[in-house]
Amino acid sequence: MSGPKTGAKYGRDEWAQWGIALVLFAVVPLLGKKYFVSMGNEILVMGLFAMGFNLLYGVTGMLSFGQAAYYGVGAYTVGLLLSKGVAPFWVALPATMVVGGTLALVLGPLCIRLSGVYFTMLTLAFAEMVWGIVFKWYDFTGGDNGIQGIPMPEVLRDPLRYYYFTLAVAFVSFWMIRRIVASPFGAVLQSIRENPERTGFIGVKVRRYQLAAMVLSGVFAALAGGLFAGYQHSIHPDMLHWTKSGEVILMSILGGASSFFGPLMGAAVIVFIEDMIGKYTEFWEIWIGGIMLAIVIFFPRGVIGTFDTWITRWRDHGKHAGTAARP
Amino acid sequence: MDGSLLVAQLISGLTSAMTLFLVASGLTLIFGVVNVFNFAHGSFYLLGAYFAYQVVAVSGVNFWAGVLLAALGAGAAGMLMEYFFLRRIYGRAGEAGFQILLTYSFILILDDVVKMVWGTDYKSISKPEILSGPFSFGEVTMPRYDLVVIVIGLAVAFGMWAAIKKTRFGRNLRAISSNREMASSLGVNVPLTLSLVFGLATALGGLSGALSAPVRTVTPGAGIEVIIGSLIVVVIGGLGNFWGALVGALVIGEVTAFGILFLPQWAILFSYAVMALVLIFRPEGLLMKRGAVG
Amino acid sequence: MENTPAPPPVLEVRHLSKAFGGLKVTHDVSFAIPRGELSAIIGPNGAGKTTLFNLITGKLVPDGGEVLFKGERIDGLSPADIARKGIGRAFQITSIFKERTVLENVLVAVLSREKRTGRLFRRATAHHDAVREAIEILATLSLDAKAGEMAGSLPHGDQKRLDIAVALALNPELVLLDEPMAGMSPEERTTTVDLIRKIWKEKGLTLLFIEHDMDVVFGISEWIRVLNQGVLLAEGTPAQISRNREVITAYLGEEIDE
Numbered sequence: 094m095s096g097p098k099t100g101a102k103y104g105r106d107e108w109a110q111w112g113i114a115l116v117l118f119a120v121v122p123l124l125g126k127k128y129f130v131s132m133g134n135e136i137l138v139m140g141l142f143a144m145g146f147n148l149l150y151g152v153t154g155m156l157s158f159g160q161a162a163y164y165g166v167g168a169y170t171v172g173l174l175l176s177k178g179v180a181p182f183w184v185a186l187p188a189t190m191v192v193g194g195t196l197a198l199v200l201g202p203l204c205i206r207l208s209g210v211y212f213t214m215l216t217l218a219f220a221e222m223v224w225g226i227v228f229k230w231y232d233f234t235g236g237d238n239g240i241q242g243i244p245m246p247e248v249l250r251d252p253l254r255y256y257y258f259t260l261a262v263a264f265v266s267f268w269m270i271r272r273i274v275a276s277p278f279g280a281v282l283q284s285i286r287e288n289p290e291r292t293g294f295i296g297v298k299v300r301r302y303q304l305a306a307m308v309l310s311g312v313f314a315a316l317a318g319g320l321f322a323g324y325q326h327s328i329h330p331d332m333l334h335w336t337k338s339g340e341v342i343l344m345s346i347l348g349g350a351s352s353f354f355g356p357l358m359g360a361a362v363i364v365f366i367e368d369m370i371g372k373y374t375e376f377w378e379i380w381i382g383g384i385m386l387a388i389v390i391f392f393p394r395g396v397i398g399t400f401d402t403w404i405t406r407w408r409d410h411g412k413h414a415g416t417a418a419r420p
Numbered sequence: 421m422d423g424s425l426l427v428a429q430l431i432s433g434l435t436s437a438m439t440l441f442l443v444a445s446g447l448t449l450i451f452g453v454v455n456v457f458n459f460a461h462g463s464f465y466l467l468g469a470y471f472a473y474q475v476v477a478v479s480g481v482n483f484w485a486g487v488l489l490a491a492l493g494a495g496a497a498g499m500l501m502e503y504f505f506l507r508r509i510y511g512r513a514g515e516a517g518f519q520i521l522l523t524y525s526f527i528l529i530l531d532d533v534v535k536m537v538w539g540t541d542y543k544s545i546s547k548p549e550i551l552s553g554p555f556s557f558g559e560v561t562m563p564r565y566d567l568v569v570i571v572i573g574l575a576v577a578f579g580m581w582a583a584i585k586k587t588r589f590g591r592n593l594r595a596i597s598s599n600r601e602m603a604s605s606l607g608v609n610v611p612l613t614l615s616l617v618f619g620l621a622t623a624l625g626g627l628s629g630a631l632s633a634p635v636r637t638v639t640p641g642a643g644i645e646v647i648i649g650s651l652i653v654v655v656i657g658g659l660g661n662f663w664g665a666l667v668g669a670l671v672i673g674e675v676t677a678f679g680i681l682f683l684p685q686w687a688i689l690f691s692y693a694v695m696a697l698v699l700i701f702r703p704e705g706l707l708m709k710r711g712a713v714g
Numbered sequence: 715m716e717n718t719p720a721p722p723p724v725l726e727v728r729h730l731s732k733a734f735g736g737l738k739v740t741h742d743v744s745f746a747i748p749r750g751e752l753s754a755i756i757g758p759n760g761a762g763k764t765t766l767f768n769l770i771t772g773k774l775v776p777d778g779g780e781v782l783f784k785g786e787r788i789d790g791l792s793p794a795d796i797a798r799k800g801i802g803r804a805f806q807i808t809s810i811f812k813e814r815t816v817l818e819n820v821l822v823a824v825l826s827r828e829k830r831t832g833r834l835f836r837r838a839t840a841h842h843d844a845v846r847e848a849i850e851i852l853a854t855l856s857l858d859a860k861a862g863e864m865a866g867s868l869p870h871g872d873q874k875r876l877d878i879a880v881a882l883a884l885n886p887e888l889v890l891l892d893e894p895m896a897g898m899s900p901e902e903r904t905t906t907v908d909l910i911r912k913i914w915k916e917k918g919l920t921l922l923f924i925e926h927d928m929d930v931v932f933g934i935s936e937w938i939r940v941l942n943q944g945v946l947l948a949e950g951t952p953a954q955i956s957r958n959r960e961v962i963t964a965y966l967g968e969e970i971d972e
Contacts, residue, residue, distance in 0.1 A: 272834070272835050272837075273834050273835075275837045275838060275839075276833055276834050276835055276836060276837060276838055277822070277825040277830045277831045277832075277833045277836075277838045277841065278831055278832060278833060278834050279834075279838070280818060280821065280822045280825065280831070280838045281822060281825075281826065281831045283811070283814060283818075283822075284811050284814070284822050287811035287812055287813055287814060288809060288810065288811050288812075290773075290809065291805075291809045291810065291811070291880070293792070293793045293794050293797075294771070294793050294794070294797050294803055294809075294881075295794075295797060295822065295823040295826045295827075295880065295883070295884060296794050296795075296797040296798040296823075296826045296827060296884060297794055297826050297831065298792075298794050299794070302831075
């Protein structure tokens with residue numbers, strides 16, 4: 094899969110994308126319906142989760158099937174700190190980023206010992222281990238009941254206010270991720286994706302950078318989880334379930350792992366689809382599985398990425414009508 | 421803690437090791453020959469369990485015939501998945517990633533199919549009459565059923581080893597796993613062999629599920645547990661190594677059995693701990709030469 | 715009369731051995747490369763030439779023997795560490811970053827050398843000095859005009875030169891080129907040979923290359939070392955090697971492009 098277009102400068106197209114996205118997210122919820130606010134909030138949270146995941150997958154080429162562990166731990170850190178009255182939200186949210194990064198520092202080196210498919214399976218296995226711990230540790234985490242009624246600070250209790258808070262945090266995070274991808278560090282990550290062996294031969298300690306990518310991804314996942322806990326006022330072991338890891342992968346590949354905003358767009362589509370499916374049937378897995386199967390077989394560059402290619406080709410065809418096809 | 425309890429756990433560990441081995445050996449076979457990591461392998465274990473339930477508990481067919489049918493059913497399902505879907509992504513750039521995503525989508529699909537057909541409540545099958553009692557030799561007592569499972573596991577291990585070493589089919593497998601194009605030019609029907617291997621491997625997974633059905637309740641959640649258990653086995657024993665699958669299964673079977681004695685709720689953590697140690701000190705697995713994997 | 719001791723050879727290999735399974739791919743190989751030498755390693759297929767490069771650059775760990783770079787032992791070090799010490803390498807099968815631009819390919823190597831790859835916030839392309847240097851390096855290999863193109867879309871010959879450019883970006887003292895002309899047309903070969911010779915002279919490099927094209931080998935090398943079945947069969951000037959009986963025998967049955 095090709096990487097995000099890093100481009101010399103942030104081109105006009107890109108500024109336009111940022112502008113449109115920001116305007117859409119800022120204005121639509123004001124149209125009155127509570128539905129837009131809650132959908133928007135979920136899209137932003139999952140979008141942040143997916144963009145953080147894509148730092149690992151689309152940028153560095155590491156397919157992790159265990160990001161739900163960081164997302165869930167992020168949610169639980171906030172949820173537990175708040176419900177047990179240990180810390181206020183303003184402390185809990187940064188704290189959850191630290192916890193997410195630390196967990197990645199612990200699990201990451203074990204997963205990176207092996208590469209390829211085995212790396213992916215190890216991320217899944219250790220995530221399942223974390224899920225199991227949260228699920229069974231009833232006294233501390235509430236077990237399979239989870240914890241409800243998490244108290245939030247007065248100023249953030251209004252759903253619309255919380256939405257704009259999430260919007261701000263999410264877009265600042267997107268900007269940070271963008272800068273990371275364009276930086277020398279991001280260039281190394283992309284080289285690792287393209288050719289890990291050669292990257293070693295240019296003097297880079299590849300494993301160190303892979304671990305750094307896992308830590309960054311874990312930090313953003315935990316932040317997303319923390320934001321979700323604040324939105325839902327509850328936490329549940331399902332947030333660490335392997336299907337959550339699969340969900341964020343689906344969002345990235347649907348939107349296209351090689352375009353910067355792809356994962357965010359994928360998140361929007363999937364959140365809407367899941368909402369619709371949920372209204373008609375409890376059998377959502379078969380639909381999501383079917384969508385993923387279709388993408389893998391027919392749209393390997395992501396649905397939005399493929400449409401992008403078609404549109405470009407159609408545009409170019411119009412420009413060069415009459416001339417011979419390019420080799 | 422008296423000796424008979426330890427021996428009982430040893431045997432219980434051996435039994436679960438055999439069911440693990442059946443699944444892990446299939447996984448290793450697919451990875452070695454077809455070069456696919458069948459993430460969905462646990463789902464075929466699941467299908468085997470549910471097919472066995474359907475045929476034995478619902479339709480009243482003889483237990484052993486039912487187990488065989490269940491295994492064949494799982495094998496057929498595996499061949500269908502390989503032929504109609506997996507085949508389309510062979511040779512793609514970045515194939516490994518697509519394999520994972522494709523097989524993952526099948527986990528989701530099969531998960532819901534199982535729920536739609538059989539519901540989400542626990543199902544159970546009873547062991548056949550003659551096997552539901554104890555078996556003792558000397559001072560040792562064990563469930564008769566467990567003995568049969570162990571025997572079947574060892575028979576399969578030996579059978580597979582013999583088949584791979586001595587038969588023409590086995591030689592074809594080895595040829596394909598070292599060089600697909602060359603095997604093809606030597607006259608091996610590669611596509612057919614790949615499908616057969618896939619079917620054989622998923623049949624083994626289904627066999628394991630069917631054999632486990634009388635012992636553990638049959639639920640949709642078993643699929644993922646099984647694939648993770650197999651992964652742990654394969655990592656410990658050695659990636660792509662057939663005997664490694666057996667050794668790894670024995671290690672995990674026994675570690676879990678004894679772990680249950682000390683920390684019943686958290687016994688699975690012992691397996692993770694062993695895997696972590698292997699990853700740190702011998703990432704290529706216990707049976708592989710040092711430096712075999714980077 | 716000079717009393718200062720002679721500087722150590724740039725690269726010295728002592729009794730180097732490596733075996734896979736029972737097969738000895740490198741057997742008691744010893745030689746020394748003085749500073750500034752332009753030399754070739756030749757030998758029939760399977761002689762162990764690429765394995766030798768792998769042993770020198772850290773991709774393989776020797777079973778026995780030592781590798782010394784400027785007098786310091788480097789066997790057992792990782793490829794990344796060896797690259798930083800000043801050994802650059804281009805690969806037999808082109809090893810570049812295909813879905814990155816030509817400029818990005820070289821730029822990341824320059825930034826790595828400058829230890830700026832920990833930087834997270836300034837755009838890589840805003841490191842103007844590094845970008846300028848990357849373009850200069852591309853220019854020495856006639857690739858600067860293609861700086862904005864995707865590396866994977868380049869024709870084969872350009873990709874091989876890009877491979878070399880990435881190796882040069884580390885400012886190495888010793889450069890190992892593994893079949894740099896493989897797959898190139900005769901015109902491309904001539905151009906590339908001239909480029910290599912020019913770079914060797916201008917940067918004062920020590921250059922060691924593996925090649926099968928004997929025109930190239932006998933045309934530009936100062937010294938030739940011959941490997942056969944893992945053993946160093948002979949070394950000498952091109953004239954000496956062309957007359958060496960054992961070398962000729964080893965090549966009988968092999969096609970020599972004379």
